[in-house]
Amino acid sequence: MILYGILWGEDVNPEEIKVCIMRIEGTNCEDETYNACKAAGCNPELVHLNQLTGHAKDRRDLEEYDALAFPGGFSAGDYVRAGAIFAARVKSSLGKEMRTFVEAEKPIIGICNGFQILVELGLLPATDGISKVPTAALFTNDSGRFECRPTYLKNQGGGKCLFTRKIPRGKVVMFPSAHAEGKLMGDNDRFLDRLEENGQIVFRYVNPDGRPSGYPWNPNGSPGNVAGICNPSGNVLGLMPHPERALDPLTAPDWTRHKKKEGDGMAIFRSMVDSLCR
Amino acid sequence: MAIDDLMSRVGSAPVWEIDIHSADDGQLMKISQEMGLSLSVDEMKMVRDYFASEGRKPTDIELQSIGQAWSEHCCYKSSKIYLKEFVFAIDHPDIISRGDAGVMLFDEDYAYALRIESHNHPSAIEPYGGAATGIGGILRDVVCMGAQPIALVDPLCFGPIDSDKDLPPGVKHPRYLMSGVVSGIRDYGNRVGVPTLSGAFYFDEKYTGNCLVNVGCLGIVKRDEVCNNFAGGPGELLILCGGRTGRDGIHGVTFASLELQESSEEESRGAVQLGDPITKEPLIHACLEVNRLGLITGMKDLGGGGLSCVIGEMALAAGCGAVVDLDKVPLKEEDLAPWEIWVSESQERMMISTTEDKVEEILEIFKTWDILATVVARTTDEKRTVVLWHGEKIFDMDLHFLTGGPVYCRPYQGFESIPEKRENIPKLPDTSTILLNMLSDPNVASKEWAIRQYDHDVRASTVLRPLVGPPYSNGPGDASVLRPLPNSIRGLAVAVGCNPWFTSEDPYKGGMSAVEEVCRNLVAVGARPHSITDCLNFGNPERPERLGEFREAIRGLGEAAAFLGLPIPSGNVSFYNESPQGAVLPTPMIMGVGIVDDIHRCISxxxxxxxxxxxxxxxxxxxxxxxxxxxxxxxxxxxxxxxxxxxxxxxxxxxxxxxxxxxxxxxxxxxxxxxxxxxxxxxxxxxxxxxxxxxxxxxxxxxxxxxxxxxxxxxxxxxxxxxxxxxxxxxxxxxxxxxxxxxxxxxxxxxxxxxxxxxxxxxxxxxxxxxx
The missing domain is CATH 3.90.650.10 (PurM-like C-terminal domain)
Known part of the structure; x- marks a missing residue:
C-alpha cells in the first residue's frame, strides 16, 4: 500500500532503487528510515553490518545498493564518542567498499547517530576530500542533557545537496531533534567559513518564525546554528534532526492546530529517489 | 549449634547439603536468615516436611530456589486471595492473553500488550541502575509475548525535592533519587529506541524513605504471532539467550519482599542488577525475529528469581518438567556457586523453548545479532526439575511443591467502622495566591525537565505527546496517543492515574478514583478506555492496617473496572514499601489504555x-x-x-x-x-x-x-x-x-x-x- 500518494514521471522505476539501511546493535531508528524510503517509492532493505562483512548468513555486498542510510540510535551504546564504534567497525571491515561507494557519488544519508558516524568516518565534512581521521565532531549539547524537542530548519543549500533538491532554498521545515551530542565543531578556526564558502551548510536551526535563534530552537549550541551539512559533491548528507520522524502529518507537534498534507521530512527522501531516477 | 555444623559437602560439585531435619525452630530461622531465604519458621517447616517425604536432605541450591519461588514478589502469597476476589474475575472478549504481559485485541489483525510493574527497592538503593533495570524488565515482559515494545510509561513517587530538612540515616535525598531515576530511564529507554510517552510525578513526605519507581510498557503484535510463555511439550530444548550470568541481582526478589532498613544499602547492593541496553536492543530484534518466523514454541524472560523461576514455570505450564545442565550457562565471572547461577537476576536474558530441528536456525539468527544463545535444558514428561552440574545431580524437586508456594489469608483491619475525621478548614490567602502556589507545587508544576530528556518521538508514531500546544508553549497533556500501524488510522492512547492522598484518607474511594482518573485522561484526548493494568504499591502486609488499605483499595478499583467493563489482564503487587520512617502512601498506580477510532479526531x-x-x-x-x-x-x-x-x-x-x-x-x-x-x-x-x-x-x-x-x-x-x-x-x-x-x-x-x-x-x- 502506498501511503502518501506518489506521482512519478521519470525513466528509472523507483522500485528498482535499492537502499541499504545499515545497522548494528543499538541502531534504533531503522524502521522509520525504512518506512521513509518505502513511502518515497524505492526499495529499502535493513542490513546488519555483519551481513556486509560476511560474519552472518544472508551475505550482502555494499556494491549492490544505489544508496546508503545510517539511521539514528545509540550504535554500540555510544559509550565512547557517539558513532565512533560503528565507524571504527565500518572502517576496518568495509573501508574500501565505502570509499568506492562515496566516490561513485551514490547518495549517503546519516541521521542523528548516522551523522555522528559519517563524521567519525571522515566522510563529512570532507571539505578537502575524505579524511583519514575525523576533522569535526559532534560535541555534548550545551545544556549537558539529552534534548527531545521540535526543531525548525531553514534550507541553506544552493541546490548542491541532492537530498534537498525538492526543498526550496530558504524554506523552513520542521524535523524533530532528539540527541545528547549534536554541537558541530571543527578542527580549525575557519571551519564554518569554509563550509559556507563551499556551500556545504544545508540546514540551520531557526525559530518558528524562520529567524536565527539560540536555545531551545538550537537545541545543542551548534556554532552558526548548523544542523546539517553535506560533502563538497553533495551526495553525502548528515543532519542531527530526524526527517524520518516527519513523514506522517499526524506526528507533527502542532498538527492539532496546523494541518498539513504530508510531513516535511518526505521531501528529503523524495529528493534522494528523484536524483537516482534521472 | 551454628548452622555450619548442619552443612556438609555432597559429591564433587560445589554444593552443600543442609541437615534441616535435625534443626530446631531457632536453627530453621537461622538457616533462612543466613542463607538470605526470607522464609518464615512455618514455611521452613513445610520445606522440612517435603524433604522428609523425599527421604533426604535439601541442597543449598534447592533451598535457595524455594526462597525465590515462595517470596511475596514471586508468588503473591499475601495478595492472591484478594486479587482473585476483586480483580481477576473481570472478563472481556478482547482479552487474548494473561501472560507475563496482558494482551488485548487492537483491530482485526493486531493485538497490543500491556504491563506495569515496580522497581522500588532497587531504585531506593541505587536510583540509576534500579530505574534502568526496571525498564529492562518491563520490556522483556512485553517482548516475551512476541510484541514489539512501542511505549514506556513511568509514574514515579519521591519525597519533597525542594526540602532542605535533614534526612534520616540511610535515606538518600529525593532530589538525588529523582535525578538518578530519570537519568536511568532516559539512558535505557532512549538507547533501546522505545519512546517514553507518559508518566507522572508524585511528591510527598511519605515517599522520602522509600521512593516508588513504576515502569509500564505497551507493545504491538500480530494476533497470530502472540507467543506463549511456556514450552510446547516434553522433549523440547530450552535456549538461554542474551547476557551472561553474574553475581549482580542475587536475592533481588527476597530483597523486594522486605522493608527497607538503614543498612539496606550495604547489605543489598548486590541485589540490584546491572542494566545493559545495548545487549537488550539486539536481543529484542532476535527474539521477535525467531518468534515471527515460527521457530519457537514459547518464550519467557528471566526476571525475579532468574533461572530458578523461569525454567520451572515454562515447564510446569506445559505439563512438563525439565533437566538442566547448569554448567552450560555462560558466566560473567568464574567461580559462581551453582546456587548463585541458579538464582542470579542478571539482566538482558530470555529463555526460549523449541523443538530440536529448529535449534540451528535459531542460533544462526542470534549470531547475526552478536547475541549469545545456549541450549541449557530439555523438557521432560515428569513434573520435576532436575539440575545437573557436569552430569552430577544437585537438585531434584517436584514442580507443584516448588512453584505452588503458600497462600495466606493474613489478618486485615476493616475500614467500615472508621468514623469520618473532623474537617479542619485551613486559613487561606487570597485566591490568586492560592492558584499561583498550586501551579508551583511540584505535584502540579511542569515536568518538562524530565520529559525533554526522554525520547518521546522515536519510532515516529507519536501523535499526541506529553507536552501539547504550539511548540513554544509546552502545556500538559492528559494522555499520549500513538499510531502503532502506519497504514491504519486507529490509535492507541495511554495514561496513568492515581491519587495516593485520596487513597490514604479513604482507600476504597482512592482505588475507584484511580480508575476513574485514568479513564478521564483517556477520554480527554478522544480515546475510549479499553483496558487497565495496575501496580499496587503498599506497605507491609503483615501489618493488619496496611493489608486493610490494600484490600479496600483493590475492592474499589476492581468495582470501578468491572462496572466500566475494563479488564485488568496484567498487574503487579509491591508490598513492604516501608522504611523506619513508616509506610509509603497507599499507591494503586493505574496505567490505562484507550483506543482511538480515528486519530484525526484526537483532542489536545x-x-x-x-x-x-x-x-x-x-x-x-x-x-x-x-x-x-x-x-x-x-x-x-x-x-x-x-x-x-x-x-x-x-x-x-x-x-x-x-x-x-x-x-x-x-x-x-x-x-x-x-x-x-x-x-x-x-x-x-x-x-x-x-x-x-x-x-x-x-x-x-x-x-x-x-x-x-x-x-x-x-x-x-x-x-x-x-x-x-x-x-x-x-x-x-x-x-x-x-x-x-x-x-x-x-x-x-x-x-x-x-x-x-x-x-x-x-x-x-x-x-x-x-x-x-
Whole structure:
C-alpha cells in the first residue's frame, strides 16, 4: 500500500532503487528510515553490518545498493564518542567498499547517530576530500542533557545537496531533534567559513518564525546554528534532526492546530529517489 | 549449634547439603536468615516436611530456589486471595492473553500488550541502575509475548525535592533519587529506541524513605504471532539467550519482599542488577525475529528469581518438567556457586523453548545479532526439575511443591467502622495566591525537565505527546496517543492515574478514583478506555492496617473496572514499601489504555482559538479531603471525592460522541487543584487567556468551585457555531462557564485575574529551578 500518494514521471522505476539501511546493535531508528524510503517509492532493505562483512548468513555486498542510510540510535551504546564504534567497525571491515561507494557519488544519508558516524568516518565534512581521521565532531549539547524537542530548519543549500533538491532554498521545515551530542565543531578556526564558502551548510536551526535563534530552537549550541551539512559533491548528507520522524502529518507537534498534507521530512527522501531516477 | 555444623559437602560439585531435619525452630530461622531465604519458621517447616517425604536432605541450591519461588514478589502469597476476589474475575472478549504481559485485541489483525510493574527497592538503593533495570524488565515482559515494545510509561513517587530538612540515616535525598531515576530511564529507554510517552510525578513526605519507581510498557503484535510463555511439550530444548550470568541481582526478589532498613544499602547492593541496553536492543530484534518466523514454541524472560523461576514455570505450564545442565550457562565471572547461577537476576536474558530441528536456525539468527544463545535444558514428561552440574545431580524437586508456594489469608483491619475525621478548614490567602502556589507545587508544576530528556518521538508514531500546544508553549497533556500501524488510522492512547492522598484518607474511594482518573485522561484526548493494568504499591502486609488499605483499595478499583467493563489482564503487587520512617502512601498506580477510532479526531488540552465557548462537564461537590488545597495550607479531614460510576459512564459516552462529531476543540481533565488549575493549564498550553464565571456551577462557595477535586469533570472548548449541537449531546452534564481569549485568566466570582505569562512562569519554572 502506498501511503502518501506518489506521482512519478521519470525513466528509472523507483522500485528498482535499492537502499541499504545499515545497522548494528543499538541502531534504533531503522524502521522509520525504512518506512521513509518505502513511502518515497524505492526499495529499502535493513542490513546488519555483519551481513556486509560476511560474519552472518544472508551475505550482502555494499556494491549492490544505489544508496546508503545510517539511521539514528545509540550504535554500540555510544559509550565512547557517539558513532565512533560503528565507524571504527565500518572502517576496518568495509573501508574500501565505502570509499568506492562515496566516490561513485551514490547518495549517503546519516541521521542523528548516522551523522555522528559519517563524521567519525571522515566522510563529512570532507571539505578537502575524505579524511583519514575525523576533522569535526559532534560535541555534548550545551545544556549537558539529552534534548527531545521540535526543531525548525531553514534550507541553506544552493541546490548542491541532492537530498534537498525538492526543498526550496530558504524554506523552513520542521524535523524533530532528539540527541545528547549534536554541537558541530571543527578542527580549525575557519571551519564554518569554509563550509559556507563551499556551500556545504544545508540546514540551520531557526525559530518558528524562520529567524536565527539560540536555545531551545538550537537545541545543542551548534556554532552558526548548523544542523546539517553535506560533502563538497553533495551526495553525502548528515543532519542531527530526524526527517524520518516527519513523514506522517499526524506526528507533527502542532498538527492539532496546523494541518498539513504530508510531513516535511518526505521531501528529503523524495529528493534522494528523484536524483537516482534521472 | 551454628548452622555450619548442619552443612556438609555432597559429591564433587560445589554444593552443600543442609541437615534441616535435625534443626530446631531457632536453627530453621537461622538457616533462612543466613542463607538470605526470607522464609518464615512455618514455611521452613513445610520445606522440612517435603524433604522428609523425599527421604533426604535439601541442597543449598534447592533451598535457595524455594526462597525465590515462595517470596511475596514471586508468588503473591499475601495478595492472591484478594486479587482473585476483586480483580481477576473481570472478563472481556478482547482479552487474548494473561501472560507475563496482558494482551488485548487492537483491530482485526493486531493485538497490543500491556504491563506495569515496580522497581522500588532497587531504585531506593541505587536510583540509576534500579530505574534502568526496571525498564529492562518491563520490556522483556512485553517482548516475551512476541510484541514489539512501542511505549514506556513511568509514574514515579519521591519525597519533597525542594526540602532542605535533614534526612534520616540511610535515606538518600529525593532530589538525588529523582535525578538518578530519570537519568536511568532516559539512558535505557532512549538507547533501546522505545519512546517514553507518559508518566507522572508524585511528591510527598511519605515517599522520602522509600521512593516508588513504576515502569509500564505497551507493545504491538500480530494476533497470530502472540507467543506463549511456556514450552510446547516434553522433549523440547530450552535456549538461554542474551547476557551472561553474574553475581549482580542475587536475592533481588527476597530483597523486594522486605522493608527497607538503614543498612539496606550495604547489605543489598548486590541485589540490584546491572542494566545493559545495548545487549537488550539486539536481543529484542532476535527474539521477535525467531518468534515471527515460527521457530519457537514459547518464550519467557528471566526476571525475579532468574533461572530458578523461569525454567520451572515454562515447564510446569506445559505439563512438563525439565533437566538442566547448569554448567552450560555462560558466566560473567568464574567461580559462581551453582546456587548463585541458579538464582542470579542478571539482566538482558530470555529463555526460549523449541523443538530440536529448529535449534540451528535459531542460533544462526542470534549470531547475526552478536547475541549469545545456549541450549541449557530439555523438557521432560515428569513434573520435576532436575539440575545437573557436569552430569552430577544437585537438585531434584517436584514442580507443584516448588512453584505452588503458600497462600495466606493474613489478618486485615476493616475500614467500615472508621468514623469520618473532623474537617479542619485551613486559613487561606487570597485566591490568586492560592492558584499561583498550586501551579508551583511540584505535584502540579511542569515536568518538562524530565520529559525533554526522554525520547518521546522515536519510532515516529507519536501523535499526541506529553507536552501539547504550539511548540513554544509546552502545556500538559492528559494522555499520549500513538499510531502503532502506519497504514491504519486507529490509535492507541495511554495514561496513568492515581491519587495516593485520596487513597490514604479513604482507600476504597482512592482505588475507584484511580480508575476513574485514568479513564478521564483517556477520554480527554478522544480515546475510549479499553483496558487497565495496575501496580499496587503498599506497605507491609503483615501489618493488619496496611493489608486493610490494600484490600479496600483493590475492592474499589476492581468495582470501578468491572462496572466500566475494563479488564485488568496484567498487574503487579509491591508490598513492604516501608522504611523506619513508616509506610509509603497507599499507591494503586493505574496505567490505562484507550483506543482511538480515528486519530484525526484526537483532542489536545491547549486552548485553540479566541471567542470559543468553555464548558465544565460534571458536578462540583464540596469534597476537599486529600485535596491539594488542604495539603498546601494544612487542612485535614473532609470528604474524599466519591465516584458515581453510572454518571461517569454517561458523561464519557456523551463527551466521546461530541468529539466524534468534531465539535470539541480542546479538553482537559480536572484533577489536582481542581477547576482553576485545569483552566490555567489549558490557557498556558494554548498561550491564550479566558474569562469564566462561577455562577452557573450551583450554590456552593467559590473556593469549592475553584479548588475542589471532585471526580468526573473536564473542561471543554467548543466553537460558538456548534453550541446547539454540543448542548443536545451533553444535556445537563455540561455547564457553560465562559469564553476563550484575552491576555489573562479571569474568574468572575472567584477574584482571579492573572496574566497567562504569570501563570506560565509559576507553573513552568519550579522543577527546572530545583533540578537545574
Amino acid at each position: 488540552s491547549d486552548l485553540k482559538g479566541v471567542g470559543n465557548l468553555l464548558y465544565v462537564v460534571g458536578d462540583t461537590e464540596k469534597e476537599m479531603g486529600g485535596s491539594l488545597l488542604y495539603r498546601i495550607y494544612g487542612g485535614a479531614g473532609g470528604r474524599v471525592p466519591s465516584v458515581d460510576l453510572e454518571a461517569f459512564k454517561r458523561k464519557t459516552d456523551r463527551l466521546l460522541q461530541a468529539m466524534k462529531e468534531g465539535i470539541v476543540l480542546s479538553c482537559h481533565d480536572c484533577s489536582d487543584g481542581g477547576l482553576a488549575v485545569c483552566l490555567a493549564e489549558m490557557c498556558i498550553g494554548g498561550d491564550m487567556g479566558a474569562s469564566i464565571s462561577l455562577a452557573s456551577m450551583g450554590k456552593t462557595d467559590p473556593i469549592t468551585k475553584m479548588f475542589s477535586e471532585s471526580n468526573g469533570r473536564w473542561i471543554a472548548e467548543v466553537p460558538p457555531d456548534k453550541e446547539e449541537k454540543w448542548q443536545s449531546i451533553m444535556g445537563k452534564d455540561a455547564r457553560f462557564i465562559g469564553i476563550t481569549g484575552g491576555p489573562t485568566v479571569m474568574i468572575h466570582g472567584g477574584g482571579i485575574d492573572l496574566p497567562v505569562k504569570t501563570l506560565r512562569r509559576a507553573w513552568g519554572d519550579p522543577i527546572w529551578d530545583i533540578m537545574g
